[in-house]
Amino acid sequence: MKILLAVDGSAYTKKMLAYLAAHEELFGTAPQYTVFTAQPPLPPRAKAAVGAATVNSYQAEEAEKILGPVCKFLQQNGIDAKSSWKVGHAGETIAKFAASGKFDLLVMGSHGHSALANLVMGSVTTQVLAHSTVPVLLVR
Numbered sequence: 001m002k003i004l005l006a007v008d009g010s011a012y013t014k015k016m017l018a019y020l021a022a023h024e025e026l027f028g029t030a031p032q033y034t035v036f037t038a039q040p041p042l043p044p045r046a047k048a049a050v051g052a053a054t055v056n057s058y059q060a061e062e063a064e065k066i067l068g069p070v071c072k073f074l075q076q077n078g079i080d081a082k083s084s085w086k087v088g089h090a091g092e093t094i095a096k097f098a099a100s101g102k103f104d105l106l107v108m109g110s111h112g113h114s115a116l117a118n119l120v121m122g123s124v125t126t127q128v129l130a131h132s133t134v135p136v137l138l139v140r
Helices: 011-022 044-050 052-076 090-100 117-120 126-129
Strands: 002-008 032-039 081-087 107-108 136-140
Touching: 002 090, 011 052, 011 107, 011 136, 032 052, 032 090, 032 136, 044 052, 052 081, 081 090, 090 107, 090 126, 107 126, 126 136
Parallel strands: 002 032, 002 107, 032 081, 107 136
Antiparallel strands: none
């Protein structure tokens, strides 16, 4: 089973990882994990002002700040995982990556906002659910 773990480095990511480590048997024998994070795009003017190479380097560093600790935690718990990141709006980017990678399951932590808060602020989870063709397991 190919499983995509969508992470953002938040406390909700940590809860999802703890759940995963405690319930690994739920994912069958020899699951293949990929850890993924989406980096927000910078405004075109910012990219033009500092240069594409600087922006790319910054985004790679920010992605590694999220992916590094997650992969280390997984390794400490006996779970091997690949890692990847892309630039884009989180919900849509996660859903597209899950579909293009032909994952069997997408696992992510959820902030658990109320319906009113989601209406006002929007939600990455809501966007993933709206765009995903892959089954999603939310951990709260």
